[in-house]
Amino acid sequence: MKITIWGDYITKFGELWDRSLEDLLKEAMEGAILEAKINVKEIEAVYVANMGAGRLDNQLHLGALASSLLPHYPPAMRIEGACASGGLAVIAAEQGLLSSSYQTMMVVGVEKMTDAKTAEATEFLAGAADFKREYGSTFPALYGILTLAHMKKFGTTRKMLSAVSNKNHRQAMNNPEAQFHKEYSIKEISQSQLIADPIRLLDCSPISDGAAAVVLTTKNVKGPKILGFGQGSDSLTLADRKKLTELGATKRAAMGAYKMAGISAVDVEMAEVHDCFSIGEILAIEDLGFFKKGEGGKATLKGSTADGGKIVINPSGGLKAGGHPVGATGVKQIAYMADLIRKGKVNVGLTQNVGGSGGTAVVHILGGGK
């Protein structure tokens, strides 16, 4: 049984102060249905990915809200795994389809974050990284620790970290829905404000609003296929990790996805990975097997992950320049990759979505557009 991405849609990502949570949900859902060219009633269930609406929008029944936006009230649920919510919701839907519960489903990811103050959003996000935040570590602090460990063990440099953001801001110029359309030189990135040593402002993905939706079906229709998916977990806290130079959850998720797809890392032409901070992309391209452990920074600086390189990483501009509306991100990665496949720009693409500081990871492999 093959799953086809029948339709997909991504809203503009950014500071969308004139759009509500419902506006964003509605736009993404309608957009995906329109692209699939189906009657809305073919949507048999809606799985919603979202992390923060209960806290930031006082909305604690988002599944029923999404269902209420459709005329026939299909069954709905919300799936959450911090910043990996989008990838997880797609996996839950794939299980719904492969279990024969449904033939056609919608997954919509949404987040409305910019109405909250930055401190509030930062504290809220930190709730995904620890049992109790007794010592006040925020995400930049945790990824700062991961960055230092990589620098120390493999000689990864400030310039290599900046090369990640530099490339992603450049690539976002081709994505009209990206949050930022502005290029930064490696020097500008390296000299941007220090946030949590060694992480600087231009290493960090932004706080964003946005939504993305896909229509998935097991019906025999044309379009990009889900070739494989995998999911992995790891300790919630960094303190319990065996290694700080890899995300074990990514490795486990990738193993499952490659096995299901029957391919290996060398077959992947493009990937959307979870560059919430520069080190996130470096860890990802190593843990996914595109580059040897410790070589990710060097490869990025050499241009091996940019257009024309060995493998194109984050053609959309990634989280860094594309934007990171948390619940939407994992769905957007898949929608963006599906669109590239539909347009014939890539044959085999991969997406990697991470929750917390690596407590959860989801990998999808897409292909078969022809």
Next chain:
Amino acid sequence: MKITIWGDYITKFGELWDRSLEDLLKEAMEGAILEAKINVKEIEAVYVANMGAGRLDNQLHLGALASSLLPHYPPAMRIEGACASGGLAVIAAEQGLLSSSYQTMMVVGVEKMTDAKTAEATEFLAGAADFKREYGSTFPALYGILTLAHMKKFGTTRKMLSAVSNKNHRQAMNNPEAQFHKEYSIKEISQSQLIADPIRLLDCSPISDGAAAVVLTTKNVKGPKILGFGQGSDSLTLADRKKLTELGATKRAAMGAYKMAGISAVDVEMAEVHDCFSIGEILAIEDLGFFKKGEGGKATLKGSTADGGKIVINPSGGLKAGGHPVGATGVKQIAYMADLIRKGKVNVGLTQNVGGSGGTAVVHILGGGK
């Protein structure tokens, strides 16, 4: 492929001020594994049901936290649909099993609510019942409207409403884990404090802490079976409903579950239903087909839903007297019914779990204990 409830566990429900969210999760997970008598590593994935930890406990990655409590970090996700989170998480797990992604999974529902002030918990719960709570309607107000509509159309009386709580408090005397072990006369219930006319204090389920877990497997093992499951949605708000004297989501969920199980309402011997307020149980026993529409109140007053009656409703004491730790409730209903089947006290049992004011409903049918 048949799903067996291999193990189940319910913690004490109540005001558990000496227990943390993690304590409750851990107790339920370990309890279910011990009952199943399996090696913990047989648990291939954990699906967590919870509504409020992100807001009430500043914990926004509960799937990874649950996974972190096991030595092998199995894949995990959190599923939410307000007060129906537990039922939905079991459905998501069933889809995970029937899709052959996993052979053995754990579902754990948990909620830690009593650390919050009552006003805070009430406002938080109300976030499940509307788009924007501009007019301040809380759950008692919304179920008050449903109660009035039923009284007006079918002549349901104050005494009939009180008969629901009276029975459930009596039945909770046999459930050691119930929050309340105290019987109330119909007169005491009818004269308890008015909350939202006509709903009185002793019509309302309490604010509770607690957890419940089940181990589900498609392996060929002995134990209670999932005979059917179904899920339905309806408009998020009461204002958009066609009828206020039924929950359409329950009817749709029941239709799916009965069809899958190949049985009808008359085959059900016992049911755990969502009596968040007295009217909730009356609507449930009508919408599930146990009694004709409009007859639920009369049947309850006559004793047809108590021990020795036509069908036993809420043997555990239900949400009213058993307690209602939101995310745990749907899992607890299934765990409690599975236990009764395992002990040979019932052959075919049903559970019904509702989210919001009926935006979501989940129905399970269990049986096959022999």
